[in-house]
Amino acid sequence: MTSTLRRRPAQRRSVERVERMLDECALLLDEVGYDALTTKEVARRAEVPIGTFYQFFHDKQGLVRALARRNLEAFLGRITERVATADLSHWTDLVDLAVDEFVDMKRTTPGFSVMDFGEVLVTTGGVPVEGSKQALDGTHENNAVVADRLRGLTLDLLDAPVGPGLDRALLVAVEATDAVLKLAFRTDPRGDAGLIAECKQLVHRYLADHLP
Template structure:
């Protein structure tokens, strides 16, 4: 059902999504959808959580296979993973981590980008030993919002993402974060 949801998101966006269409695409009875999900928002939430889990797995694989001498290398690779998911994961370009459905889809207490920023900040702190704190929390919130906006722009400009915008996004985020991570 989640795969069907992802396909439908790619075809028509979130507004065109419905539980009926998900059931039809998944070739299951509508009751089967409702057995697991009360509405399309719940299906989208499950897909967004799957996307976040996939993002985390990809980052974990990156960390297990590479050593980074600088935090900026890690940040650039994380952006590459995010861009690759836009290019290869069905439904991701539309839903990402759920903001198109609900800004608080991943967590009722925090917006979706704040959840992602928190996880990325934790990753950088754990991996590099950088000191955590409120300034770093704010910096990662700004970096994630900026990166998200620029990646959206890249994919509006070109169907597979405008590489020049993606390169600028990396440079801008790395430069900004250096004020907090190169102390």
């Protein structure tokens, strides 16, 4: 993957500054939207000089890409923590858990409703901002990166057949989940409960042909 940072923070103070800038970016996405988001305002609210911003990020797009990566790591971390304490009797339980965590992040995580894993929609259901569909690594579409990361979790937890068939099935499942959950949040800003349930059933039925 290509880096979203000009340089990686090495000292604790630098790490804290980068995290503050990402925090303020997320809050501003909720408050003013992507178009009105500026590097100057992010730096001001994070209480860092604008020069410090450009030490770590190339531009606004680089900042947003870094936030997308942080969102993905947070999502995967939440799933891993839940799995460690949950009583999962079947892979469908893992599907439900992942969908529930995503929905909860949409509802509670700053900026996540505007830009979850990188794709920025200026308006609900609108056309994505150019380049944002490949925000996570600059080469592959975001859903392909998410599917690949979820594949690692799936193989760790399930006795699943390794190979291109499973890879393709997980990508299709992620694409389908993304589409239905977008519809759920267009229908209701909090996420339409009926559509969320339908999303889970859709993925259950599709993956039943690919997982034991």
